[in-house]
Amino acid sequence: MENLYIAATATSPEIDFRFDQNQLSITGESYPENSAAFYAPIIQSLNAYLALRENAEIVVNVALSYFNSSSTKMLFSIFEALDLAAQAGNTVLLNWYHDDEDETILEFGQELQADFTAIEISYCPVSAQ
Numbered sequence: 001m002e003n004l005y006i007a008a009t010a011t012s013p014e015i016d017f018r019f020d021q022n023q024l025s026i027t028g029e030s031y032p033e034n035s036a037a038f039y040a041p042i043i044q045s046l047n048a049y050l051a052l053r054e055n056a057e058i059v060v061n062v063a064l065s066y067f068n069s070s071s072t073k074m075l076f077s078i079f080e081a082l083d084l085a086a087q088a089g090n091t092v093l094l095n096w097y098h099d100d101e102d103e104t105i106l107e108f109g110q111e112l113q114a115d116f117t118a119i120e121i122s123y124c125p126v127s128a129q
Contacts, residue, residue: 001052004045012038013064019049025061026078030071039074046078050085058082058090060119063097063126064105072108079116086118093120100125 001019008014013028024046032038060082067075079094086092096109106123113121 001045001049004042006042013067015042017042017045017049019045022053022056022058023061024058025063026075027061027063029065030067030075032071035068035070035074039071039077043074043077043081046081050081050090053085053090054088056090058085058092060092060094061097062094065099065102076115079112079119083116083118086116086120091120092118093122095122095124097124097126100127 003019004015004017006012006015008028009032011029012032013026013030016025016027018024082092082094094112096106096112098105098109106125109121109123112119
């Protein structure tokens, strides 16, 4: 399966899914004009990748400084797929990077932990400097 890389734009995040290394990264800001259209091929590739994993350790790095409500819905679809993969016997480690002064992003990560209990989440504060 080919890796998936989508460069960041002013309104969409960088997607760097290195399926061959079981490392997935989402970085930047997410408020594309049509979130469903942007994330649909990403979710499709993720689901195809996860369908082939057994007893794998998957590391997910998320460093989003902003995302709008329509992106939130798509992100939940990604985390739901990862949670199902974890329930199926894979280990999913989510590193949730957030500005150490941004309570909103941190709280969203904490909400993920409440909703997707099979994913192991580490909160990684980053100093804005």
